[in-house]
Amino acid sequence: MSQIPTKDQILAWIAENPALSAKRDIAKAFGIKGAARIDLKRVLKELEAEGHLQKRGKTFREAGALPPVTVLELLDPDRDGDLFAKPLEGRFEDAPRILFLPRPGEAAVGPGDRILGRLTKVEGQDHAYEARLIRRIGTGPRKLLGIFRAGSEGGRIVPIDKGSDKEWMVAPDLTGNAKDGELVEAEQAGPKNRLGLPRARVVQRLGDPSAPRAVSLIAIHQHGIPDEFPAEVLAEAERLKPAPLAKREDLRALPFVTIDPSDARDHDDACYAHPDDDPANPGGHVLWVAIADVAHYVTPGSATDREARARGNSTYFPDRVVPMLPERLSADLCSLHEGVARPVIAVRMVVDAEGGKRSHRFTRAMITSRASLSYEEVQAAQDGAPNDRCAALLDEVIAPLYAGYAALKTARAARQPLDLDLPERKIVLSDDGEVVSIALKERFDAHRLIEEFMVLANVAAAEELIRLRRPLLFRVHEEPSLEKLDALREVAQASGFTLAKGQVLHTRHLNRLLAQAEGTDFDELLNITTLRSMQQAYYAPENFGHFGLALRNYAHFTSPIRRYSDLIVHRALILGHGWGKDGLSPQDIEALEETAQHISETERRSMAAERDTTDRYLAAYLSERVGNEFPGRISGVTRFGLFVKLDETGADGLIPIRTLGREFFHFDAASQTLMGSETGLTLGVGQRVTVRLAEAVPVTGGLMLELLSVDDKALPGGRAPRGKPLGRKGGAAKAKARAKATKEKRNVSRKRK
Template structure:
């Protein structure tokens, strides 16, 4: 049994290892396991309570030390011309540390009072405590960006917002309209405080055209979220100069039976796969799996205009009618894309699986491949099911069957690993040629999809492990475990629904899968899936390895999509440097700004997700606008003080039942239990409850859907409708299970807190 460290030893270790400061890192350093980790958690909590260390996002550090990356404020030069800065926040008990700022020649100008993100190293000079290097200037707040409809007036006009939940308008002076027409979609920025009529002033910076045009829906999201959608002239010129890669310095992989499997409408193909039996007698029934990824680093070199534009975008953004790509089309759709029958440069990984599906070895190669086929998921699945077509018939023995044999091994390993298994169907919006919504469906999920996913996960793990083995910096894909508070909330919902979630042990995804399995096929299936999803933390990128909880993996990096994710390009460059494959690898400047890049690409990923979500909402509102007055079924997906959100069964769209449409009585909002309870009837509305609603309004410009409650599962609610107050809501026979669940949650909380 390892000796538990003293508090002083813990603080000394944190001082010596500022970049590795999670509880897992500390436990590993002192060799602590099992119950010893529980004692370590108690010691860390005591140190945090005493103010001797600080806890941030599951990591601990000495409270009297600044973190390696922090926000500083420039104080200004002293008489000797040295630049000094101070931390934005200082929680320590001692005097505020002195920080000497050392600007580099190409750093942007920073003046007294400016804030900036800096990398710190402890100084060996008695005059100051730290030396700082600029990572990113934070600067002054930018003018507020506004996307809305321009309404012309006698002098100037006003801008009506298109954002849901924004009820203010802006006034535009006559000299700031940019000659916009009445009813035109515009982008503007706020330029001052309130003017006449009590409205803030704005000026139009771009006219975006007819807001009712189908193509305007994604355009609104692009401008609203600030997604760069135009490449610089220098980047386009670099892309145009690109030529097919030669065999120089590459392995010839053209005899490996690699194929691509993608959606039927895919324009680019950045990954190819192959499998074959392992002929090593020491690995009976084992398989060899190849994953080859487009060698984007060959064309997008560090510090180039293409690199700057790709870094700025961070990733591609996908809308139903268009893609805002990370790279120009000549690269993403041609030179980098692994088209059938064409030689293409790749970075490939060869992996060995044993008969249990475990990876027992891997090797990376920079080579040249030639895809034997570009298949759709539907084609590949049909072939695997015994219905090959003209394209897949010749591939059955050498390509298709070996791929599925390897997948069967990976499924065994997956079943043992138990990654989180949420059932969350994905919507697919189909458009007509003129950009209008044709249909809204849920995407089919085939084994072909799962095969590619498992191959890509395996390759991503291999990339992380390879760079760890070679002690090279990289960007990890991090997914931290849920907080204890969120697990307690999920546990309450589970127990009130009649299920169990393990407590008092280290949380594993298998525990959550067991809960999801209990709920599968019951009335609480969707409730438990939604509640589990909401208990999860958001994944992000970081140069330090904090593990991937959802996939139940210790080391994970994104390697397989460098055409559409900058994080993957960073990993490719790290592999190039580590293997000395060329001068286009990860250089000192890239390594120095790795933490900044991690933060940036995490932010651009969230930006794209928000833009894609808003666009989907607007398309769904446009699709449903012709069905106003129709009754629809769904489930309560969220509860707020102002009403309840409903996810509609047919389309997966989310609409709001305003509190005024629920009933005439006062409804009490319980934030913890996520319920609304009628003050007179005691009726409760909670997440997961089945409802029938009437669509009363659909606004494509904002994506907003307004609903009226018609029928509530198991509860009679005195309703109110626009056509007549007091109209009763129909009661559906059966037990009010969601109501009982919410009441149980509340009783358990009262007992615990009392």
């Protein structure tokens, strides 16, 4: 074949022959020889530039697809005993699910093992690939957290992870002197046994697992979050001195204030606003945002810099904070304390009467905060009840800030970022760490004011570095996948609302859906489901925009005390403006892609640790109410049961499928429902339920529930005793047929509409 194949033909070949995707394989397949190979190379480069292909070494593959042979790490078995794996090559916003299928007689592998696997793409399953073992690569000793149970010959460790019921044996000489009932960190000892329990050695004793403040300690160890600073870092921080004015712009006369939670220990952002006196901008405002100049103290390549990068961000728990920077920096030198001169990188932004940004200017400066205020007292002052401190600042500082916010609110309404309304619950602890209550956090306009000022400053930072043509880390939030949108559409339709198909998705479409649900029983459910449909945000040197905020250019600039990404942006601004030798280094620039991936992962690590801690505190709070009944709503459906979000606390609990009744329940992934084979009972996302709390385990954070009623109606038929098998002969076939008929009926009904 002498003619160069079309792009569609090349893409089709690579999709059908992933193992034969090098340029020479493609040339051979289409009979391309000699000089024609140059044209083929050009077409392949165009496909790569257009985002249709990714090049890996000498081979090409579909964008977003995994290579046919790749390195995998095996995960813990799911509730059905299936082993899944995660790819260790490439970066994925949502890593594809890979089901590992062992062959009979193969070498035994298990969770934590790294393997070289051969992948096969599959369709119509709840996983995207199936993997077969080529060879085991190996792994370091597997770590685990658990409760040590002493025995006559050593002891056992009961893991604290949810869904993990496999115990580990500990030999007498490997107990580390752990006492019965203690929380311990352990690692795998010796090779895996194909028969019997795995073996472990205790490497650290962590104390009483029921101690109130052990909850966050468990999450810190479980997720591998560094919580102790090396002596070298602490010594380096102690040697630092306050920054001089030097060549900085002197802004100490401007009445900047910080506005933070009442219990905040550090203050990394301050703001100030006043009307714009430019006749060309009637009704406009000048908005100042000043951010602590962390880059002055944390210089590239220093011990503190290496530790901050390793941590990636601070992690927040109800009882403690694991900071990114030592306290000498986070709570002292870099904190914009009231009445103390502090170095900052500030941005002066001019907006028009409708909140549109007309211009901005960055400067390396020195400020003195006029006051450290809380959200509550600022809002009270704006509402007409100022305390003594705020009364003195009301006309000069607070009123202009709210006037500037009013303009930004107008611009926000026109831009229509995603407008989720998710009540945030705050865990209130006593002085000794016991859970006192679960309270809803109050949201004031003072919170939204600071958020809008910070968003505008972040936009200005991204635009400034684009103008200066300096490398930076963007905050990227891509639009939802088609699969997630379809799942959201199913929930919306089941709740009586619509999300139109066949259009380019904008946040205004999602806001319209949320507005439909506002004030109804489905309000919180649609907000939660919409949030779950979103892609996770991440950091990248390339700019792919921020879907949720409806912004083209966005970077994190406003929190360098607690996020390494912001420190990178500060250094880029210093380099771009020639403000000093502490800007972005050549090593920083060279490692930008790697840094982006690393801090995206540390952010997710912190989120998981914070979520697990919240679950454990909620379980501890509810453990004294086992047997009580609670109203809630089905928030998730799986083949092993239902997840229910309780109205009172927002806690999520599981109703195991074995407790639903004696009949077989068919799981329909498309409609997110379980259907009974005998009664036809259909359980789906969004339904109101009443449940009984059957079990609450603080050490794992697990809640087990029993279903009592659905939509205020008692369950049809009898209930199966707990733990008994539920399936009946032929039940699966009946349920599947019934579910299919119901689905077809629903589709016909939709088409008629």
